[in-house]
Amino acid sequence: MKQPPNYGLYGEISSNPIIDGLHIESIADRSQLYDWEIKPHRHDDLLQILHINKGHGSFSIGTLHSDISAPCLLITPRLAPHGFSFEKGIEGHVITIHHQWLLNFFSQERNVLNIYENSQTIKVNKKSEAWLTINQTIEQLKKEFFGSKPWRHQTVNALLVSLVVMIAREANNENQITNNQSKSISYINQFKELLDTHYRDHFNIDFYANQIGVTQTQLNRVCRNVLGKSALTVINQRLMLEAERDLLYTALSIKEIAYSLGFQDAAYFTRFFKKQSKQSPNEFRNSKRQ
Known part of the structure; x- marks a missing residue:
């Protein structure tokens, strides 16, 4: 059976594509380079969170195939083959996290690790306080990640820990794991x-x-x-x-x-x-x- 390509970030063969255990970019930044079509691929040591704030599309993660309708969050665990097809104008972010970073901060929290080791989609209410807080945290995370203020590294880690926990709570509260990892x-x-x-x-x-x-x-x-x-x-x-x-x-x-x-x-x-x-x-x- 032919294996899907194994990338650092999509289209990049580099084995060390991210710093601070994190990479963050808008969905449009990379997908528009490939005519909004991200073909099936996988990452050995990187998991990804897709934050969809506006727009539509479709995705496959492992054996899970479904449409994308904002607002929602998608989790693609490391090793799981995944691909996406986005409509032009979609708004949101791709947050890439090194698996070792997750272990460093959550090694004693098996329930959190289980959430990020499973392919899933999390639907949210766009007017909910949780969604507003998630959006605000992502904006703060972007600002710190691309900035150069003192104690940047510590602030990035603090914000990322908060974001990971908030998303895990949404997944846990709604019990919306749609496809257990094989x-x-x-x-x-x-x-x-x-x-x-x-x-x-x-x-x-x-x-x-x-x-x-x-x-x-x-x-x-x-x-x-x-x-x-x-x-x-x-x-x-x-x-x-x-x-x-x-x-x-x-x-x-x-x-x-x-x-x-x-x-x-x-x-x-x-x-x-x-x-x-x-x-x-x-x-x-x-x-x-x-």
Whole structure:
């Protein structure tokens, strides 16, 4: 099965498209560049909130297909394929949040995480106090995000936390989760979170499968269906990501990097790195610094 394209922001391949764990833009900013048609795609580590204040359109998020009619909010969780068709003149915003930001602030709030790990649409009353407050918070968030006043970072985080909570309350109060995230995406979320904690431990696939509560075969199948790659490839790529970061952004020796990543010796690390990238660690470091 062909996988939808995996982007940072739509149309951008960059793996680090946002700063402060956040990006915010009007729907028109990007969609008008593509004739108001955003084709199905997904994001590995980014979730999005669509704030629709005026206008119409249609969308698909995972297996959920529906029309858009303002005012409403749409939540597209990370990994879920989604696409949109907007009418010209639609007004609203796309708020993109890095999944790690959400974990940093809400790791102990499972109910909040559940809301943002599910594809859903939230209809609102445009005259309600909640909708007016959400609109005001988004305007304040935009002003701070694009500004340069002192303590900008702290203010952006405070406003974003408030917005995330307000939207979660609307979803919770109205009980409007329209399409529970598939078990497959839930498994992938758990797998990636475990990897972030244990990639240095070099655990095998069985360890992760047991932690998630599935078999090794099931985890492999889920990875291939959702990510288009095996579970072992996902493990190796997470380790490679950290290795490349250390090679590019630190002055650590190859031996020091090898030990910090859980390898028994530098030679083993070098063989692993070359197998994954077709370059030795030193060749990679030198080629990127030229």
